[in-house]
Amino acid sequence: MELRHLRYFEAVAIEMNFSRAAERLHIAQPPLSRQIQQLEEALGAQLLDRKARPMQLTPAGRFFLEQTVQVLGRLAEVGEATRRIAQGQRAWFGIGFVPSTLYGLLPELIRRFRADHPEVEVSLSELTTVQQADALKAGRIDVGFGRLPLGDPDIQAETVLEEAVVAALPARHALLRHERLSLALLAEEPLVLYPARPRPSYADQVLQMFRGHGLAPRVAMEANELQTAIGLVAAGLGVALVPESVRRLHRDDVDYRPVAEAGVVSPVIMNFRRGDRSALLGHFKELVSSRG
Incomplete structure (x- = not known):
């Protein structure tokens, strides 16, 4: 399953007509039909009831459309944020968290950080503590808040x-x-x-x-x-x-x-990349230290 499959399926689901969807996508109808069939084969699920008049989404298709819209919407947001950062309009700072930390200190820290840095694109990712380690090393987040000690030499942790x-x-x-x-x-x-x-x-x-x-x-x-x-x-x-x-x-x-x-x-354990001396991370750590 590739990104184009999601875009093609969204168009078909919106139009409920292969011809109109093909026009919308600026492609021919036969390739579009084949792409949707490939998607259904990859998922092992029928997404469209082609015998219905007019054509309808199956229950699996309705679920997949909801997820597709969310994924494509998020990708659009990521693309726009990336363009702003590349053009020097905004910096970026990623925060990972386990859900229970949202009931404690984290919301106030985020509010204070955003107030101090309105020019920064702050990205929030709900991740388990173990997932945060991978996200930190991949650069998807800059700091994570979890509840388990990681014991990873590349990750520095502060309780x-x-x-x-x-x-x-x-x-x-x-x-x-x-x-x-x-x-x-x-x-x-x-x-x-x-x-x-x-x-x-x-x-x-x-x-x-x-x-x-x-x-x-x-x-x-x-x-x-x-x-x-x-x-x-x-x-x-x-x-x-x-x-x-x-x-x-x-x-x-x-x-x-x-x-x-x-x-x-x-x-509550704050994790970040060992040796990361970025100014934004430094300021975020100061906010954590000074929380009242």
């Missing part, structure tokens, strides 16, 4: 803070009568774990919190997203251990309690 971990429970759960909850009590409850993949991740940190105290939690559900995990807690499918800043995600059907044991924390 920004040690964030307390709290238990998220469904509203009216029996354990809410306690002001603090021990890991032993929590280990008796079904556990909602996130992210399910890729690993290693925060999920492994949570499991180690229990194992470090000789406990074996019962994992009832796994979710890929933090908000999904909180939703499963709200539905009564289990409890979850989350960074304390997640409490800012206010929900009437979820409540939180501190963990009784000392030292049950999840670090």
Whole structure:
């Protein structure tokens, strides 16, 4: 599957007519039809119901169109930003993050950095900590915020803070009568774990919190997203251990309690390329150091 396949499919899906789509793309109709067939073969899915009158998208086609529009839109944004940078109009600074850091210090840091550097194109990428290492070395981001130590000699890491971990429970759960909850009590409850993949991740940190105290939690559900995990807690499918800043995600059907044991924390770790002395990174690190 190549980029042209996405552009061709978008045109056909918009026009719902191969002839008009071919005119729109300034190509002949037979090659366009072959390109769409190649795309369907590559995906192993039929995207168009050609027997319908008028032609229609299949359910798979509707999903693929939604994703195609997003991908092509993002590529257009990247292209425009690249042109501005090449013309000297704007510098560029990439920030990677795991989702839970958006409930804590990161939004304020981004606001302050953008206020200080309005001329800079700031790019934000949601990435796991492990993905951030690859993105840093490839130059796709300049700094990353994760929760796992990477141990990569090419990446320098600074622990920004040690964030307390709290238990998220469904509203009216029996354990809410306690002001603090021990890991032993929590280990008796079904556990909602996130992210399910890729690993290693925060999920492994949570499991180690229990194992470090000789406990074996019962994992009832796994979710890929933090908000999904909180939703499963709200539905009564289990409890979850989350960074304390997640409490800012206010929900009437979820409540939180501190963990009784000392030292049950999840670090926020700032990662950047070792030896990177760029002025923008330097200023960003100063903002992190001076956060109040």
